Amino acid sequence: MDMIRTLIGPDNGDANAAQLCVRALILFAIGIAYIRIAGRRTFALATPLDIVVALVVGSNLSRAMTGKAPFWPALAATLLLVVLHRVLAMLALRWDWLAKLVKAEPVVLVRDGKEDRRAMFRHGIGDDDLLEALRLEQVERPDEVRLGTLENSGNISVVRRKADAA
Known part of the structure; x- marks a missing residue:
C-alpha cells in the first residue's frame, strides 16, 4: 500500500x-x-x-x-x-x-401547426429557440409541423405535416 x-x-x-x-x-x-x-x-x-x-x-x-x-x-x-x-x-x-x-417527460410544443405558448413559456422555450429547432429539421414555420415535442433529452423533435394533396 x-x-x-x-x-x-x-x-x-x-x-x-x-x-x-x-x-x-x-x-x-x-x-x-x-x-x-x-x-x-x-x-x-x-x-x-x-x-x-x-x-x-x-x-x-x-x-x-x-x-x-x-x-x-x-x-x-x-x-x-x-x-x-x-x-x-x-x-x-x-x-x-x-x-x-427521475426523468423528464416529453412536452408537446406544437400540434397541427399551433404553438402551445403556455408549454413553451413553462419550459423556457422562446420563439427563436423553436424556430431554430424547426430549421434544424428543414422546416421553416410552425404551421408546417404536425407535432413538435420537447424531448426528455432537451432536444426538440419535429414531425412534418403531410403535404396537401392537390
Whole structure:
C-alpha cells in the first residue's frame, strides 16, 4: 500500500507532476470503466438524472485528481453514484412512476401547426429557440409541423405535416 501511496501522492493537494500523471492514468481507466457501468445514454441523451450524475462524477474525479479529496474514498463514492444511476435507470424501465420521478417527460410544443405558448413559456422555450429547432429539421414555420415535442433529452423533435394533396 505504501508503494501505491508513493505513486499517487498525498491527498492534501501536494502531489507532484509525476504523481498527478499516475492519478490521471488511473482516473482515465476508472472513468472509462464507470462510463461502461453507467451505460452509454448517461453521456449521450441527457435527462436531468443523467446530467446530475455526469456533473457529480466529473467533480469527484477532478477532486480525486488534484488531491482535494482522498483518492480511494472519492473513487468509491463515485462508483456508488454510477451504480445507483444504473440501478435507477433499470428500475425506471419497470416502473413508470419512478421514470416520471427521475426523468423528464416529453412536452408537446406544437400540434397541427399551433404553438402551445403556455408549454413553451413553462419550459423556457422562446420563439427563436423553436424556430431554430424547426430549421434544424428543414422546416421553416410552425404551421408546417404536425407535432413538435420537447424531448426528455432537451432536444426538440419535429414531425412534418403531410403535404396537401392537390
